[in-house]
Amino acid sequence: MLVFVGMLVIAGYIFFVDDENEINTKLITNINTEDIINIANTNTLNTSETDVNEVSNVNNELDETKEPPVEETVLIEPVNEFKERITKKPFGIYITPANSPVQPENFNGYHTGVDVEYEDVDDVVIVRAVTAGKVISAKWVSGYGGVLVLRHEINGEELLVLYGHLDPDLMITINAEVLAGQQIGVLGEGGTNETDGERKHLHLSFIKGTEVNLRGYVSSESELNAWYDPLDFY
Numbered sequence: 642m643l644v645f646v647g648m649l650v651i652a653g654y655i656f657f658v659d660d661e662n663e664i665n666t667k668l669i670t671n672i673n674t675e676d677i678i679n680i681a682n683t684n685t686l687n688t689s690e691t692d693v694n695e696v697s698n699v700n701n702e703l704d705e706t707k708e709p710p711v712e713e714t715v716l717i718e719p720v721n722e723f724k725e726r727i728t729k730k731p732f733g734i735y736i737t738p739a740n741s742p743v744q745p746e747n748f749n750g751y752h753t754g755v756d757v758e759y760e761d762v763d764d765v766v767i768v769r770a771v772t773a774g775k776v777i778s779a780k781w782v783s784g785y786g787g788v789l790v791l792r793h794e795i796n797g798e799e800l801l802v803l804y805g806h807l808d809p810d811l812m813i814t815i816n817a818e819v820l821a822g823q824q825i826g827v828l829g830e831g832g833t834n835e836t837d838g839e840r841k842h843l844h845l846s847f848i849k850g851t852e853v854n855l856r857g858y859v860s861s862e863s864e865l866n867a868w869y870d871p872l873d874f875y
């Protein structure tokens with residue numbers, strides 16, 4: 642009896658172990674197959690991601706080669722005490738003959754530049770190029786007297802800078818190439834033909850784009866969008 646029970650136990654164990662091995666083998670077979678597929682897929686994904694990263698890195702490097710980051714242009718003051726002397730007409734101020742801080746006043750509208758005042762200075766006031774550039778207009782214009790327009794590249798952008806109320810006889814000539822800070826003229830004497838009767842001051846305006854626009858005042862605020870406030874650059 643004992644032998645019989647012992648044989649049954651052994652037979653049951655063998656059956657169980659065999660059965661378990663068979664199940665394990667099946668599981669291992671299944672897992673292996675799935676794993677292989679998963680590993681294959683993972684490898685494919687990894688390879689693709691690496692390729693995409695490599696391609697985008699190459700593109701970034703190419704972009705950097707094509708367009709280097711824009712360096713901010715450090716501008717030179719066009720006249721001594723430039724900012725301190727903008728006391729009457731800043732950029733965008735609305736002027737009428739009645740409200741103007743300058744009397745008598747000939748103008749009307751929104752101011753397209755800044756006026757730098759020198760009525761109290763008898764000495765010659767030198768006007769300098771705010772950065773390197775080229776003279777594209779040099780003439781006498783009604784309302785300004787002598788006026789220069791230079792094309793400059795500022796912060797990677799081409800624009801025009803107008804220097805108004807200069808002595809027309811002492812201005813640099815058209816097409817001249819200038820260096821940053823180079824003397825381009827001197828202020829005209831107030832109340833004379835040099836300034837077309839205006840007081841001694843510099844009218845400085847930054848014109849967007851490369852088309853000369855001599856207007857010192859515009860009739861609507863939206864039209865001011867064609868100019869920058871020069872003080873935005875200082």
Ligand SMILES: [Zn+2]
Pocket residue numbers: 730752754755756843844845857
């Ligand atoms: Zn002005």
